[in-house]
Amino acid sequence: MSGSPTAHHRAATLEFRHASKRYPRATEAAIEDLSLEIPAGEICVLVGPSGCGKTTAMRMVNRMIEMSGGDILLDGRSISERRPAELRREIGYAIQQIGLFPHQTVADNIATVPRLLGWERDRIARRVDELLELTGLDPQEMRERYPAQLSGGQRQRIGVARALAADPPLMLMDEPFGAVDPINRERLQNEFLRLQAEIGKTIVFVTHDIDEAIKMGDRIAVLQKGGVLAQFATPADLLMTPASPFVEDFVGADRALKRLALQRVRDIDLWRAPIVRVGEPVHRARAAIADSDLPFPLLVDAESRPVGWLSERGLLGERVTPELRSRATPTVELDDILRDALSDLLTHETQYGPVVDAQGRIAGVLSVEVISHALAAPASEVPSPTERLE
Amino acid sequence: MAPGGARMSQFGDAIDFIFTSRESRTGGVQIGGSQMLDLLWKHLELSAVSIALAILVAVPLGLAIGHTGRGAFFAQFVANAGRAVPSLALIAFFVAYIGVGFTNVTLALVLLGIPPILGNTYVGVRQVDPDMVDAARGMGLTELQVLGRVELPLAVPTIFGGIRNSVINIVATATIAPLAGVVTLGDPIINASVYGDAGRLGAAIVVAVLAIASEIIFAALQRRVTPRGIRPERRRRMLRPSSRKVPVTP
Amino acid sequence: MSVVTLAQVQLRDRSAGSCEQRNGFCPDWIADNWTNYVDPTVRHALLVALAVLFGFAIAFGLALLAHRRRVLVAPITAVTGVLYTIPSLALFLVLLPITGRGITTGVVALTAFTLLIIFRNIMLGLDNVPADARDAATGMGMTDRQVLWRVELPLAVPEIVAGLRVAATTTVGLAALAFFAGAGGLGGEIYSDLTFKSNIVVAGGLCLLLAGLFDALFVLIERLMTRWRRAVPA
Numbered sequence: 001m002s003g004s005p006t007a008h009h010r011a012a013t014l015e016f017r018h019a020s021k022r023y024p025r026a027t028e029a030a031i032e033d034l035s036l037e038i039p040a041g042e043i044c045v046l047v048g049p050s051g052c053g054k055t056t057a058m059r060m061v062n063r064m065i066e067m068s069g070g071d072i073l074l075d076g077r078s079i080s081e082r083r084p085a086e087l088r089r090e091i092g093y094a095i096q097q098i099g100l101f102p103h104q105t106v107a108d109n110i111a112t113v114p115r116l117l118g119w120e121r122d123r124i125a126r127r128v129d130e131l132l133e134l135t136g137l138d139p140q141e142m143r144e145r146y147p148a149q150l151s152g153g154q155r156q157r158i159g160v161a162r163a164l165a166a167d168p169p170l171m172l173m174d175e176p177f178g179a180v181d182p183i184n185r186e187r188l189q190n191e192f193l194r195l196q197a198e199i200g201k202t203i204v205f206v207t208h209d210i211d212e213a214i215k216m217g218d219r220i221a222v223l224q225k226g227g228v229l230a231q232f233a234t235p236a237d238l239l240m241t242p243a244s245p246f247v248e249d250f251v252g253a254d255r256a257l258k259r260l261a262l263q264r265v266r267d268i269d270l271w272r273a274p275i276v277r278v279g280e281p282v283h284r285a286r287a288a289i290a291d292s293d294l295p296f297p298l299l300v301d302a303e304s305r306p307v308g309w310l311s312e313r314g315l316l317g318e319r320v321t322p323e324l325r326s327r328a329t330p331t332v333e334l335d336d337i338l339r340d341a342l343s344d345l346l347t348h349e350t351q352y353g354p355v356v357d358a359q360g361r362i363a364g365v366l367s368v369e370v371i372s373h374a375l376a377a378p379a380s381e382v383p384s385p386t387e388r389l390e
Numbered sequence: 391m392a393p394g395g396a397r398m399s400q401f402g403d404a405i406d407f408i409f410t411s412r413e414s415r416t417g418g419v420q421i422g423g424s425q426m427l428d429l430l431w432k433h434l435e436l437s438a439v440s441i442a443l444a445i446l447v448a449v450p451l452g453l454a455i456g457h458t459g460r461g462a463f464f465a466q467f468v469a470n471a472g473r474a475v476p477s478l479a480l481i482a483f484f485v486a487y488i489g490v491g492f493t494n495v496t497l498a499l500v501l502l503g504i505p506p507i508l509g510n511t512y513v514g515v516r517q518v519d520p521d522m523v524d525a526a527r528g529m530g531l532t533e534l535q536v537l538g539r540v541e542l543p544l545a546v547p548t549i550f551g552g553i554r555n556s557v558i559n560i561v562a563t564a565t566i567a568p569l570a571g572v573v574t575l576g577d578p579i580i581n582a583s584v585y586g587d588a589g590r591l592g593a594a595i596v597v598a599v600l601a602i603a604s605e606i607i608f609a610a611l612q613r614r615v616t617p618r619g620i621r622p623e624r625r626r627r628m629l630r631p632s633s634r635k636v637p638v639t640p
Numbered sequence: 641m642s643v644v645t646l647a648q649v650q651l652r653d654r655s656a657g658s659c660e661q662r663n664g665f666c667p668d669w670i671a672d673n674w675t676n677y678v679d680p681t682v683r684h685a686l687l688v689a690l691a692v693l694f695g696f697a698i699a700f701g702l703a704l705l706a707h708r709r710r711v712l713v714a715p716i717t718a719v720t721g722v723l724y725t726i727p728s729l730a731l732f733l734v735l736l737p738i739t740g741r742g743i744t745t746g747v748v749a750l751t752a753f754t755l756l757i758i759f760r761n762i763m764l765g766l767d768n769v770p771a772d773a774r775d776a777a778t779g780m781g782m783t784d785r786q787v788l789w790r791v792e793l794p795l796a797v798p799e800i801v802a803g804l805r806v807a808a809t810t811t812v813g814l815a816a817l818a819f820f821a822g823a824g825g826l827g828g829e830i831y832s833d834l835t836f837k838s839n840i841v842v843a844g845g846l847c848l849l850l851a852g853l854f855d856a857l858f859v860l861i862e863r864l865m866t867r868w869r870r871a872v873p874a
Binding site for chain 3: 400401470471473474475476477478479480482483485486487558561562563565566569576579590591593594595597598601602605
């Protein structure tokens with residue numbers, strides 16, 4: 001183990017090899033035969049309806065539930081080789097109800113595993129501060145607080161910090177953001193993705209919420225009753241090509257729309273807009289129109305910022321005059337999530353929207369047709385969750 | 391004789407005393423055997439009257455305090471302080487200040503029996519789900535009906551626990567009633583020179599058996615009056631005892 | 641401590657003064673004779689302290705056993721329950737042939753009474769530990785023993801101390817009868833002159849005082865050990 005508190009442990013690989021779990025006196029197996037390979041450094045989401053065994057599968061990894069058959073390999077080594085307590089100290093563990101120790105301060109809670117591992121006091125103190133900052137909390141303020149004094153969102157963050165304390169190569173998270181209201185949940189999810197971008201751990205993430213799975217997962221394992229693996233794929237693959245009616249059902253009838261949540265406007269091919277300026281010679285304007293993907297000219301100002309759609313009357317004379325048919329709303333930004341952009345278009349009851357960059361300059365035109373073209377595009381063009389979070 | 395043998399023979403003598411009548415050492419009086427029945431009867435009589443009166447006083451009072459919430463401090467104080475009063479001092483106090491006699495001892499025993507019942511009744515009513523009480527009021531029940539039809543039935547198991555505890559205390563304290571002139575099973579203990587060591591030990595054994603028997607009977611009664619679904623195991627999980635100021639007596 | 645004869649009530653030294661003869665409440669007499677109560681009070685406190693200490697030690701051991709093997713809870717509760725139910729006087733006398741007269745019998749019997757209360761409260765405290773804290777502790781890699789000592793027991797402290805409180809105050813009352821076993825205590829003072837009001841008031845009052853002191857002691861202990869419960873939600 002490295003001495004510096006900030007050095008990252010190598011992320012581990014995890015493999016389920018025909019893992020099964022059968023409870024005595026139960027007619028059906030909780031997990032029948034699960035085989036799954038999770039590459040290092042990825043977030044693998046286990047998702048499925050309640051009772052499908054996703055939590056059971058996760059808890060088999062740190063031997064909170066003992067396998068009946070098969071094997072689970074952490075970095076190629078079977079987990080049955082190690083003593084459970086030892087194994088668990090190398091695996092971060094964050095559960096839905098969090099389970100902070102009420103009788104200990106935040107600092108003591110976070111320091112739990114490092115203390116079990118025998119770190120020196122200084123090292124632990126530095127690591128606690130580091131983790132508090134990493135999860136967006138002020139160390140001075142938070143160290144000596146007790147769990148009863150924390151809000152729900154703060155508790156969740158401390159739970160994650162505690163799981164990360166000993167810098168484990170693998171993290172198990174069971175609905176870690178479940179006990180929080182939707183607004184805070186989204187914030188926590190975004191922050192966690194940012195964190196993961198920095199630390200790059202292998203994470204097994206359990207949720208029943210397909211939207212959360214799509215948002216958080218590098219890879220998603222959809223489980224059916226009995227721990228049966230229905231599909232193991234990237235979010236885009238899952239949405240584009242569900243492997244069975246069950247998966248299709250589970251993903252939801254709106255999976256096309258869900259895919260739109262995965263991309264930004266900048267990721268797809270936009271229509272070129274026929275850009276015209278006031279005072280431009282009309283014949284040049286008409287040439288630009290012919291050259292573009294859209295028969296409607298877009299008037300822009302001196303800084304190339306869209307002003308509005310030009311009406312025919314603006315092209316009557318020798319030079320372009322500012323006769324607008326309609327304003328250039330809604331204005332979509334390159335960084336917008338595609339789904340939000342579509343929603344914008346629909347709200348304004350228009351087919352087309354000019355797209356601008358960060359400085360407000362015209363970059364193209366977005367339309368419903370453009371979007372449906374993009375949906376037909378192959379999945380490999382869709383960026384990963386951490387890439388999406390810029 | 392080996393010490394163990396001496397001890398065993400003492401017990402043997404005591405058992406013998408319980409079952410066979412003999413003449414007292416001071417002469418003239420029959421003790422042991424059937425005379426024990428007289429003592430037992432007096433003991434039971436004293437205990438029964440005392441517990442009945444204690445229930446009559448403590449339960450309505452506890453219901454009232456629990457239902458209205460007023461006088462909560464009083465109930466808590468009585469329940470806690472009552473635990474600490476030594477029974478001997480109480481009896482002695484009554485003997486010193488009021489004198490001897492059945493009535494006086496009964497009074498003392500009633501006072502002894504009230505705190506656990508009062509405490510448990512109060513807590514039992516308090517712990518009824520407030521939503522249920524609210525719903526009952528909303529349906530149009532009067533306060534008295536809410537108390538009688540909702541709170542009381544749900545509090546009965548807890549109340550009974552308090553009664554059980556009081557019964558034990560009263561049966562135990564009735565043993566020293568002879569100090570106040572009421573001749574119960576404690577007489578051979580208090581007046582051991584008349585009854586002898588065997589008598590003293592024999593009476594102690596009978597008292598112990600009596601207490602255990604009462605406990606078993608009242609425990610069974612308590613199980614009887616507990617509605618299914620609020621059995622003690624589940625009840626324990628619903629309680630948050632550390633926030634309680636009045637400990638629920640077993 | 642003189643042996644108390646059980647056949648007669650011994651009269652106290654009521655020689656001088658009309659107050660005693662009238663058998664009223666006599667502050668003068670109290671002022672003169674209060675030193676007589678010191679030894680019995682100390683002995684009384686000692687009996688209670690030892691009983692609670694031993695009772696805690698035994699009940700704690702039993703609770704640790706029962707915590708891992710649930711089947712033991714019922715039998716332990718039954719046995720300690722029987723000990724609790726037996727009237728103190730009876731138990732003192734039944735023990736006499738076995739442990740003899742003196743403080744040993746007193747402590748043994750009083751210890752037996754505390755067992756049920758303390759055992760039950762320790763179990764209650766351990767049962768009330770939040771399940772998610774226990775799950776998290778195990779999942780993070782604590783052994784069963786570490787979970788017990790670092791998480792479960794600290795969280796059970798309020799319940800345990802509450803049990804000790806009840807045990808101590810109850811034992812103060814029960815110890816008043818310990819003199820029947822030759823163990824001393826304030827009961828002997830009360831018994832030595834049952835009809836003298838001042839005596840009763842002083843001896844009885846000292847009992848209550850002792851109970852109050854033990855009660856306050858455990859309240860203090862609980863406060864010191866559970867600062868975390870008073871953390872005000874920010």
